[in-house]
Amino acid sequence: MEKGISQAVIRRLPRYYRYLGELLEDSVERISSSELSARMRVTASQIRQDLNNFGGFGQQGYGYNVKNLYDEIGRIMGMNQQHNMIVIGAGNLGQALANYVKFEKMGFVIIGLFDVNPALHGVSIRGVKVRMLDELKEFLQKNRVDIAALTMPKEKAGKVANMLVELGVNAIWNFAHLDLEVPEHVVVESVHLSDSLMQLSYNIANREDERKNKK
Amino acid sequence: MEKGISQAVIRRLPRYYRYLGELLEDSVERISSSELSARMRVTASQIRQDLNNFGGFGQQGYGYNVKNLYDEIGRIMGMNQQHNMIVIGAGNLGQALANYVKFEKMGFVIIGLFDVNPALHGVSIRGVKVRMLDELKEFLQKNRVDIAALTMPKEKAGKVANMLVELGVNAIWNFAHLDLEVPEHVVVESVHLSDSLMQLSYNIANREDERKNKK
């Protein structure tokens, strides 16, 4: 079906999905690319180009049906199926993910939490108990795991990622501050918080304001 | 000084900084763009282009001095100065940020935590006590705050952002799932976790493997 879509387009899909979800909540039935473009502050041209990568969801003279387009984009991103997720590293960040009710609503269900800290043994978060990392292998043999979130220090993340891949997990949501080296069939999405913070810092130091002073 | 640098370049700076930091730890003194390119899996050309946006940090026939380049990139990103940060929303995610020792090492010092939940009143995280949100204004009048991290539900984030901007905070690290509308002089960097997860989900559904089956 769809193929060769650039990551630039993929990154925009969740944002379309979010705006369409809001329109849906507001009971808006249809929307044209130019109306949506005004709301989202992108060009109408880009919206039409992006959507047409996946199919002609609109209708000339009418625009797009909000509900339909929302569902289609959801389907494209796999929102119509459940993803079983485990979280490795049950510290603050891991617990934050486990407590995030919205993920479950989106079909990302956390079925396991793992850590090496014995103090966490027995602790449960939203009904999911924290297991020790050495139980991981057995757990993976008994349960289908679609995604593993790595919320542990970078020193351990590389080794754990290798272990996961060996045990058949082939999608990793990586919060550790390193670039994972994985086989080609494994999908990795990284969230590097400190990179994000540094980008913010750069933009603080170089905001328009400041530059005017220079010129 | 430097100006009109594209965000594509800015986004890569933290990664250069990370690799150079690792080289520094390994006591590597100099590195050429082609060596670095092999490690980072980007083209040497891109590295040289990126760096030359900010100045000629290298030397023909020699390459780049690791320590020097590390410091320069750090300086460009503002790592040479302290940033006072507050976190609004002291739930799991807010606490995770507050507990993240590395940020402080990078010069991002959390000087305040705020929440609306009275149950958190009196709680301290790494020596910083959680204050009630209605104390925010007074706090901002007494303290210099460079960055506010928003780790609260999206329902409240818009209003809080407006309040912050009014009170003179002009950099926001936004974790709430909405696009903040702020005046031009305010810098916003957003981390949308569910967008990231959806992008992962898309890439799971459309990995190379699967496509081969289609063709």
Next chain:
DNA sequence: TAGATTGTTAATCGATTAACAATC
């Protein structure tokens, strides 16, 4: 000096925007 490697210009590639014929 000869070899290595930068800084920088030119060429290519890809992504965004504009334009408009097709069509609801």
Next chain:
DNA sequence: TAGATTGTTAATCGATTAACAATC
């Protein structure tokens, strides 16, 4: 039917890569 708006092709813009003269 006339008006609106898509889908899609063509034009533009920007980012990446290649090439090479400058120079350490």
